[in-house]
Amino acid sequence: MMREGLDQQVFVIAAYAFGVLAxxxxxGWSWLAMRAAEKRxxxxxxx
Amino acid sequence: xxxxxxxxRFLEIARWLTPTLLISGLIITxxxxxxxxxxVPPDRLxxxxxxxxxxHVPSAWxxxxxxxxxxISSLMFLVWRHPLAGLAARGAAVPGLVFTVICLVTGSIxxxxxxxxxxxxxxxxxxxxxxxxxxxxYIALAQAVSRDGGSxxxxxxxxLVGAINIPIINRSVVWWQSLHQPPSITMGKSAIDNExxxxxxxxxxxxxxxxxGVVLARMRALLAEIQTESRLRRKALGAQAEGAx
Numbered sequence: 001m002m003r004e005g006l007d008q009q010v011f012v013i014a015a016y017a018f019g020v021l022a023x024x025x026x027x028g029w030s031w032l033a034m035r036a037a038e039k040r041x042x043x044x045x046x047x
Numbered sequence: 048x049x050x051x052x053x054x055x056r057f058l059e060i061a062r063w064l065t066p067t068l069l070i071s072g073l074i075i076t077x078x079x080x081x082x083x084x085x086x087v088p089p090d091r092l093x094x095x096x097x098x099x100x101x102x103h104v105p106s107a108w109x110x111x112x113x114x115x116x117x118x119i120s121s122l123m124f125l126v127w128r129h130p131l132a133g134l135a136a137r138g139a140a141v142p143g144l145v146f147t148v149i150c151l152v153t154g155s156i157x158x159x160x161x162x163x164x165x166x167x168x169x170x171x172x173x174x175x176x177x178x179x180x181x182x183x184x185y186i187a188l189a190q191a192v193s194r195d196g197g198s199x200x201x202x203x204x205x206x207l208v209g210a211i212n213i214p215i216i217n218r219s220v221v222w223w224q225s226l227h228q229p230p231s232i233t234m235g236k237s238a239i240d241n242e243x244x245x246x247x248x249x250x251x252x253x254x255x256x257x258x259x260g261v262v263l264a265r266m267r268a269l270l271a272e273i274q275t276e277s278r279l280r281r282k283a284l285g286a287q288a289e290g291a292x
Contacts, residue, residue, distance in 0.1 A: 011160050015103070
C-alpha cells in the first residue's frame with residue numbers, strides 16, 4: 001500500500017496532534033462555556 | 048424516559064454525570080491512544096500509519112453518531128414537544144461537527160502516505176464531507192432560530208431530513224467503487240486482529256464517553272442561557288408594569 005518513501009511517523013504525529021488538540025479544545029471549551037452560562041444564570045437569579 | 052425530560056430532574060443527574068463522563072472519557076481515551084501509539088506493532092501493509100486509525104475510526108463513528116442523536120432527539124421534539132429533546136439535538140451538533148472534522152483531517156493525513164493522495168471524490172469521503180456541511184448548516188439554523196425567535200421545529204425538521212445521509216455514508220463503500228476499504232467490523236464479525244481490535248474498541252468507548260460529557264455540558268449551557276434570558280425578560284416586563292402603574 002505504501003507508494004512513496006515518506007516518513008510515516010511525521011503523518012502519525014500530525015494526525016495525533018490535530019486529533020488530540022481538537023478533542024481537548026472541544027472538552028475545555030464546552031466545560032468553560034457551561035460554567036460561564038450557569039454562573040451568569042445564578043447571578044441573574046440572585047439580583 | 049419522560050421523567051428525565053423535566054429540566055430540574057435533568058440538572059440533578061447532569062451535575063454529577065457531566066464531569067464523570069468527561070474525566071473517565073479523557074482517561075480511557077488517553078490510555079487507548081497511548082496503547083495504539085506505543086504498543087501496537089506496525090501493520091504488514093499500512094506500516095506505522097495504522098496508528099492513525101485509533102483516532103480516525105472513533106471520530107467517524109461519533110460524527111455519524113452525533114447526527115443520529117440529532118435525528119432521534121429532533122423526532123422526540125416534534126412528536127412529544129419535549130424542550131430538552133430540542134436541547135439534546137442542539138447539544139450534539141458542535142461535538143458532532145468537531146469529530147467529523149477530525150475524521151476528515153486524520154483520514155486525509157492517513158491517505159497521503161497510504162493511497163498517495165490527500166483526497167479523492169469517492170462515495171465515502173464525499174458523503175462524510177456532506178455531513179460536515181450539514182452540521183454547519185444545522186448549527187447556523189439553530190442559532191438563527193434561537194436568536195431571532197423562529198420556530199424550533201425548523202432545525203428539528205432539518206435534523207430529520209439530514210439523517211438520510213447516515214445510511215448513505217454507511218453503505219457508500221458497498222454501493223460505489225471506492226479507495227476506502229469495506230467495513231472491517233460488521234454485526235458480530237470482525238476482520239481485525241485482536242491485537243489491534245481491543246485498543247480500537249477501548250478508544251471508541253473513551254471517545255464516546257467524552258462525547259456524552261460534551262453533549263451534557265452543551266445542554267447545560269444552553270439551558271442556563273434560556274433560563275437567564277427568560278428571567279431577564281420577566282424582570283424587564285415587571286419593571287415596565289411598575290413604570291406604567
